Amino acid sequence: MNFLDLAPLAVVLPIFGAGAAFLARRQVRLQRLITIGILCLTLVLEAGMLAAVWGGESYAIHIGGWESPFGIALMVDGFSAFMLLVSTVVSLAVLLFATSQGLADGDEPGPVSIFHPAYLILLAGVSNAFLAADLFNLYVGFEILLTASYVLLTLGGTAERIRAGTTYVVVSVVSSVIFLMAIAMTYAATGTVNMADLAVKLPELGQGPQLILHVLLLIAFGIKAAVFPLSLWLPDSYPTAPAPVTAVFAGLLTKVGVYAIVRTETLLFPGGSVNAGLLVVAALTMVIGILGALAQTDFKRMLSFTLTSHIGYLIFGVAVGGPLAIAATIYYVGHHIIVQTSLFMVAGLIERRAGSSNVTRLGSLAKLSPALALLFFIPAINLGGIPPFSGFLGKFGLLHAAAQDADPLTWVVIGAGLLTSLLTLMAIIRVWARVFWRRAADAEVPNQDLVAEATQVADETLAGGAQNPRLGLKLAKQLEADSLPWGMRYATGSLVLAGIALTVFAGPIFEFCERVAAELIAREPYISSILPF
Amino acid sequence: MSVNITFLVVTGVLLAAGFYLVLERTLTRVLLGIMLLGNGINLLILTSGGRKGAAPLFKPDAAADSYSDPLPQALILTAIVITFAVTAFLLAMIYRSWTLTSADELTDDTEDIKVSQKTAYDEEEDSPVAEDTTEFVDEEGRPVREGEE
Numbered sequence: 001m002n003f004l005d006l007a008p009l010a011v012v013l014p015i016f017g018a019g020a021a022f023l024a025r026r027q028v029r030l031q032r033l034i035t036i037g038i039l040c041l042t043l044v045l046e047a048g049m050l051a052a053v054w055g056g057e058s059y060a061i062h063i064g065g066w067e068s069p070f071g072i073a074l075m076v077d078g079f080s081a082f083m084l085l086v087s088t089v090v091s092l093a094v095l096l097f098a099t100s101q102g103l104a105d106g107d108e109p110g111p112v113s114i115f116h117p118a119y120l121i122l123l124a125g126v127s128n129a130f131l132a133a134d135l136f137n138l139y140v141g142f143e144i145l146l147t148a149s150y151v152l153l154t155l156g157g158t159a160e161r162i163r164a165g166t167t168y169v170v171v172s173v174v175s176s177v178i179f180l181m182a183i184a185m186t187y188a189a190t191g192t193v194n195m196a197d198l199a200v201k202l203p204e205l206g207q208g209p210q211l212i213l214h215v216l217l218l219i220a221f222g223i224k225a226a227v228f229p230l231s232l233w234l235p236d237s238y239p240t241a242p243a244p245v246t247a248v249f250a251g252l253l254t255k256v257g258v259y260a261i262v263r264t265e266t267l268l269f270p271g272g273s274v275n276a277g278l279l280v281v282a283a284l285t286m287v288i289g290i291l292g293a294l295a296q297t298d299f300k301r302m303l304s305f306t307l308t309s310h311i312g313y314l315i316f317g318v319a320v321g322g323p324l325a326i327a328a329t330i331y332y333v334g335h336h337i338i339v340q341t342s343l344f345m346v347a348g349l350i351e352r353r354a355g356s357s358n359v360t361r362l363g364s365l366a367k368l369s370p371a372l373a374l375l376f377f378i379p380a381i382n383l384g385g386i387p388p389f390s391g392f393l394g395k396f397g398l399l400h401a402a403a404q405d406a407d408p409l410t411w412v413v414i415g416a417g418l419l420t421s422l423l424t425l426m427a428i429i430r431v432w433a434r435v436f437w438r439r440a441a442d443a444e445v446p447n448q449d450l451v452a453e454a455t456q457v458a459d460e461t462l463a464g465g466a467q468n469p470r471l472g473l474k475l476a477k478q479l480e481a482d483s484l485p486w487g488m489r490y491a492t493g494s495l496v497l498a499g500i501a502l503t504v505f506a507g508p509i510f511e512f513c514e515r516v517a518a519e520l521i522a523r524e525p526y527i528s529s530i531l532p533f
Numbered sequence: 534m535s536v537n538i539t540f541l542v543v544t545g546v547l548l549a550a551g552f553y554l555v556l557e558r559t560l561t562r563v564l565l566g567i568m569l570l571g572n573g574i575n576l577l578i579l580t581s582g583g584r585k586g587a588a589p590l591f592k593p594d595a596a597a598d599s600y601s602d603p604l605p606q607a608l609i610l611t612a613i614v615i616t617f618a619v620t621a622f623l624l625a626m627i628y629r630s631w632t633l634t635s636a637d638e639l640t641d642d643t644e645d646i647k648v649s650q651k652t653a654y655d656e657e658e659d660s661p662v663a664e665d666t667t668e669f670v671d672e673e674g675r676p677v678r679e680g681e682e
Contacts, residue, residue: 136608136611140615143615147618147622150619150622150626154626157629158633159630159634162626162630163630163639163642164642165626166560166563166626166630166639167639169619169622169623169626170563170567173567173570173619174552174570176615177551177570177571177574180574180577180578180612181548181574181577183578184574184578184580184581184605185577185581187578187581187582187605188580188581188583236642236645239644295648295651296644296648297647298644301644
């Protein structure tokens with residue numbers, strides 16, 4: 001009995017938790033307790049799993065004792081264990097954030113009590129997708145998380161959310177249809193859906209069928225990962241959802257698509273036959289996404305555009321290939337999940353503090369809410385790629401890997417990457433200058449409450465004078481504490497700290513990523529741990 | 534592997550009609566399109582199983598190659614259940630959308646319209662900065678410039 005035999009619990013625990021949470025829908029407190037407890041248990045389990053494969057092992061679990069390639073297999077290797085742990089850390093932080101928000105608002109019974117069960121189902125789907133070792137199980141994982149995400153996105157059923165939800169549901173269903181089409185064709189061509197078996201059998205096909213299957217899979221995953229020509233649904237649908245829902249979607253859902261793309265490119269089609277196409281797509285994703293971000297006035301929409309833009313870096317890493325580029329991609333995925341989620345949580349805090357996430361209505365927040373300013377500033381410059389943060393390390397790794405014997409096209413994409421990094425910084429600094437630095441009274445559409453509070457704080461600072469210079473700060477802290485429950489601030493703060501930890505422990509984490517990348521490129525450990533012969 | 538051409542043609546027609554309907558703005562048509570897509574794909578998966586054969590129930594005296602491939606059928610079963618759930622959800626959502634807007638159509642995104650109507654001129658960033666060219670002020674603190682008063 002190996003500890004890793006417990007891996008299916010990463011899927012099973014949240015599903016049973018969802019059932020229990022649904023049964024407890026009338027007792028809000030019990031429901032909360034169940035959800036948080038289940039997530040903590042999962043977190044401990046996944047930390048153990050990551051520790052077990054830290055040295056570069058991979059371990060396959062054959063569900064029900066059916067040997068591969070006939071039965072369903074789950075795969076725990078460095079990559080899947082790392083993604084599992086990061087996703088659970090992020091979702092636990094978001095759950096605490098959402099719970100604290102609910103506590104402060106007073107949960108009303110009724111449709112809202114569906115949040116906790118749906119959240120756990122979402123997590124079960126994400127875990128299943130990460131663990132899946134055959135294409136069809138991957139599809140089922142996608143469907144579980146998508147169905148839960150439909151519910152979460154349209155929570156409350158307001159006109160705005162239903163509109164956004166329609167786009168999202170239709171696009172997701174179409175991507176699932178394309179994925180299923182790819183699965184059917186793969187099965188017709190090779191007679192298997194087991195990924196290790198496919199890795200052996202796909203090279204026996206001709207160039208033509210291989211290319212068709214490859215591109216079909218990439219299109220299906222590309223829609224989920226929001227890669228450029230297929231990314232336009234994302235900024236339309238994410239920002240309207242409740243802040244915690246947007247935060248967890250931004251962190252996890254697109255990254256599941258990226259995870260699937262990395263697996264496809266390294267395990268199933270290692271030849272790199274479409275790398276030139278991927279490079280072009282990566283450059284377009286980065287540049288067009290960030291140009292969209294610059295045009296937005298709503299902070300959440302701007303963040304959604306930076307989200308799609310930075311997916312381009314991950315595709316870039318996959319397209320470059322090679323051990324260093326894949327290692328940097330894995331590191332960057334971890335960084336991006338944490339940073340993007342914390343920024344969306346900060347957006348939720350800003351919305352709550354100032355009544356709007358539209359930058360044309362905001363101002364004075366650095367004075368009014370110093371803690372919030374700090375919580376925004378750290379992940380923001382991390383996203384912008386300022387040294388020494390993980391965003392810089394990840395981008396540096398990617399560009400460094402790409403620059404080693406690069407052809408002209410790769411140099412163009414490196415240029416696009418640098419430009420995107422610069423424009424991200426510009427977008428972030430514009431938000432900082434408007435929301436935090438300028439006076440609330442100078443906003444295009446001044447918010448009278450904010451202006452009044454800013455005047456109050458300024459008066460207090462003046463009254464304190466030289467003897468008592470912190471009087472204004474004290475009032476600001478008081479106002480902040482009144483509008484932002486401590487749970488929301490600490491949940492955001494802990495995720496910001498996780499982002500810093502990714503920087504501080506970058507050495508061992510990056511070494512781990514290099515081991516994982518070497519394993520992914522070798523393919524042998526994955527294949528031989530699943531197939532018995 | 535022998536291929537059933539009729540199935541493939543029907544699959545193609547179902548998928549084409551499905552994708553066409555999904556591109557419509559009317560939500561009920563989108564729903565019909567999604568159902569057609571689901572059925573078309575199920576047929577495709579069935580085709581991927583190869584030639585027809587006996588039902589895959591174990592009989593001691595039957596040869597192994599007389600059975601039809603059971604795996605695609607299991608896959609279809611899963612796919613049907615998923616399509617069913619998504620269809621139910623979509624129906625509920627369409628009904629909700631109809632209750633809210635009393636129209637069965639998708640409206641444009643307000644933020645998109647706002648951005649498309651925006652001009653390149655941004656007041657915050659592009660307006661000329663008022664400069665103080667004098668260090669002298671009058672009693673009320675207003676700057677005094679040469680030639681004024």
